[in-house]
Amino acid sequence: MKSLTSPEIPKRTAHCGRHGEPFTPGMEVYSWLHENNEHQIGRNDYCAACWQEIQLEVCSKPESKGYWKSKIESKKVSPASSRVGRALQLLRELKNNSESSAEELFVLCLFLAHARQLALRQEFLQEGVSYQLYEIVRQEEFITVKTLRLEPTQIEAIQKSLALKLNQAA
Numbered sequence: 001m002k003s004l005t006s007p008e009i010p011k012r013t014a015h016c017g018r019h020g021e022p023f024t025p026g027m028e029v030y031s032w033l034h035e036n037n038e039h040q041i042g043r044n045d046y047c048a049a050c051w052q053e054i055q056l057e058v059c060s061k062p063e064s065k066g067y068w069k070s071k072i073e074s075k076k077v078s079p080a081s082s083r084v085g086r087a088l089q090l091l092r093e094l095k096n097n098s099e100s101s102a103e104e105l106f107v108l109c110l111f112l113a114h115a116r117q118l119a120l121r122q123e124f125l126q127e128g129v130s131y132q133l134y135e136i137v138r139q140e141e142f143i144t145v146k147t148l149r150l151e152p153t154q155i156e157a158i159q160k161s162l163a164l165k166l167n168q169a170a
Helices: 048-059 083-096 102-114 152-169
Strands: 028-035 041-047 064-071 118-126 129-136 141-146
Touching (some): 028 048, 048 064, 083 102, 083 152, 102 118, 102 141, 102 152
Antiparallel strands (some): 028 064, 118 129, 129 141
C-alpha cells in the first residue's frame, strides 16, 4: 500500500472467493480487506452463505483490515446530463486534481452518498487525522477523503461553488 490516504484497493471479483459462484445483480456480497507481508492491500469477495461460514476465521486474522457488505447493482450508467451524473464527473476531476479543494471534495462526497452513488465503506485515523473511504457504487472505484468539520457559512459557500461547477458542466 502506498499510503493510507490513497490505498490501492482491488476491484470486486466476479465470483465468490470460496466456491466460485458468479455474482449476479441483486446479490449480497461481502468484501474482506487484508494486508500481505509487503504491506499491500488484498481483497477477497464472498457470497453471503460462504461469508457466514468463514467470517469469524478471516476477521480474527492479524492481517485483517476490515470488511463490508454490498449489493451487486446492475450496470446502469447515469447519464452525464443529470445532476448526479455531472456530480460524479466533477468528483473524478477533483480527485485527480492535486490542487482541488479538500472542502469541495468532502461536501461533494456527502452529496453523492446521500444520492446513493457513493457508499461509505470505512472510517480510519492516520496520524490523528480522520479519513473516510467511499466506494463509487456502480464503478467499484474507491476514493479517500479527509473528514472535515465545517461551519454552516463554509458549507453554504462550498455548495454555491459546486453548483457553479455543476452548471458549467451541463
